[in-house]
Amino acid sequence: MQNNKIMEIYQLLLDRFGQQHWWPGESEFEIMVGAILTQNTNWGNVEKAINNLKNANRLSPESLLKIQTAELAELIKPAGYYNIKAKRLKNFINWFFGQYNGKLEYLERVGTDTLREELLSIKGVGAETADSILLYALARNVFVVDTYTARIAARHQLIEPGADYEELQYLFESRLSSDTKLFNEYHALLVKLGKDYCKPKARCSNCPLKHLPYKLTFEY
């Protein structure tokens, strides 16, 4: 059996960057809200939006259930796409109350596969958002895939370019022990690598993984 390149990369990134302490957030609920707000958006902008919600005393399930969509949109403006994200947050919160009366303790009893299906049925919650919620808010063993994951995996020829979400997720899940802490740290490290080195149009000259096979394509 060939040695596990996926695990090797993890060790390299951890040695290089150290623990990332993800997900930044003070509560499970805040993490779930952040997962929707960060869709295709810089985290710094999300923090501004979350602070607005906190300062307005709106960052609770009950408050978000009651708030008008237009008012919510105004508060989350810095996160971008604020109208559509306000609707998505509302869709999420309506599901949360509809299914679980807005109580985390009920939601936490549900099996991971069922929960994932339910999350994906919410308009505005796709695979990455659902998996971020499952892993980072609810400590379930699912590997989160994002654009960084796809870019890094494609450039280092870990997978065929154009691989879809499920294929990328399987690549990592099948080669790692099913460990929440490992999945948590690995995804965060990939984001760190993507932000600092594996950029869309960067040559990655100082890439920590540069000893690996590497093929730059600007499509990734």
Add this chain to the structure above:
DNA sequence: GACCAGGCACATC
């Protein structure tokens, strides 16, 4: 000013 950022739904072919 261009480019990018921890996506997703929907239209169209």
Add this chain to the structure above:
DNA sequence: GATGTGCATGGT
């Protein structure tokens, strides 16, 4: 089933 488009602020 694949591909294109709208959504939007803020940092580099």
